[in-house]
Amino acid sequence: EADIYQTPRYLVIGTGKKITLECSQTMGHDKMYWYQQDPGMELHLIHYSYGVNSTEKGDLSSESTVSRIRTEHFPLTLESARPSHTSQYLCASSASTSGAETQYFGPGTRLLVL
Amino acid sequence: GQNIDQPTEMTATEGAIVQINCTYQTSGFNGLFWYQQHAGEAPTFLSYNVLDGLEEKGRFSSFLSRSKGYSYLLLKELQMKDSASYLCAVREQNYGQNFVFGPGTRLSVLP
Numbered sequence A: 001e002a003d004i005y006q007t008p009r010y011l012v013i014g015t016g017k018k019i020t021l022e023c024s025q026t027m028g029h030d031k032m033y034w035y036q037q038d039p040g041m042e043l044h045l046i047h048y049s050y051g052v053n054s055t056e057k058g059d060l061s062s063e064s065t066v067s068r069i070r071t072e073h074f075p076l077t078l079e080s081a082r083p084s085h086t087s088q089y090l091c092a093s094s095a096s097t098s099g100a101e102t103q104y105f106g107p108g109t110r111l112l113v114l
Numbered sequence B: 001g002q003n004i005d006q007p008t009e010m011t012a013t014e015g016a017i018v019q020i021n022c023t024y025q026t027s028g029f030n031g032l033f034w035y036q037q038h039a040g041e042a043p044t045f046l047s048y049n050v051l052d053g054l055e056e057k058g059r060f061s062s063f064l065s066r067s068k069g070y071s072y073l074l075l076k077e078l079q080m081k082d083s084a085s086y087l088c089a090v091r092e093q094n095y096g097q098n099f100v101f102g103p104g105t106r107l108s109v110l111p
Helices: none
Strands: A004-007 A010-013 A019-025 A031-037 A044-049 A064-066 A076-078 A087-094 A109-113 B003-005 B009-013 B018-025 B029-037 B044-049 B053-057 B060-065 B070-075 B084-092 B098-101 B105-110
Touching (some): A010 A019, A019 A087, A019 A109, A044 A064, A044 B098, B003 B084, B009 B018, B018 B084, B018 B105, B029 B060, B029 B070, B070 B084
Parallel strands (some): A010 A109
Antiparallel strands (some): A019 A076, A031 A044, A064 A076, A087 A109, B003 B018, B018 B070, B029 B044, B029 B084, B053 B060, B084 B098, B084 B105
């Protein structure tokens, strides 16, 4: 079973608030990812990291930012939440040293912006 | 560019066999993955193919043909708990070795 954690699991917040979604993994994986998924829709990559101090934007334009100061930690921040940010946010990690580089997902954060 | 197609929905009966197809177009294929995702939950890894052929893992098997850009996931002896979405994902060399996910196939298993 994958050891990757996300908090909070559910968040309801007002427009304009700053929020940080937490993601941690204890598997020592070098790569980490953030996906956005609306109900019944496909996953879209919004940010990824190859290791400490490495962050890249994914294929879906996002107003969020990420940081990777420690290997195990990859938080995502929204400076000013808007209703359009309402979605599920999934964090994942993988090890580049493994042949398959299988991605393991956290339980997700469901965000509702009013 | 990247393009992954899967049927949107499928229905099957408990105890039956179902095959979920996935076709893809990619410029730098480096592996195909199948994930299971129950409603409201995170995807969980099912299988991985990088070479042509069939990979079997219990009730689940996955097949890959790189020349045809085609894969399928075969589920045998269907159980009610298999009702979920099944996501096909391709790892792209030209996309930083990241995954491109298909839209998913929602499978409903009926008694």
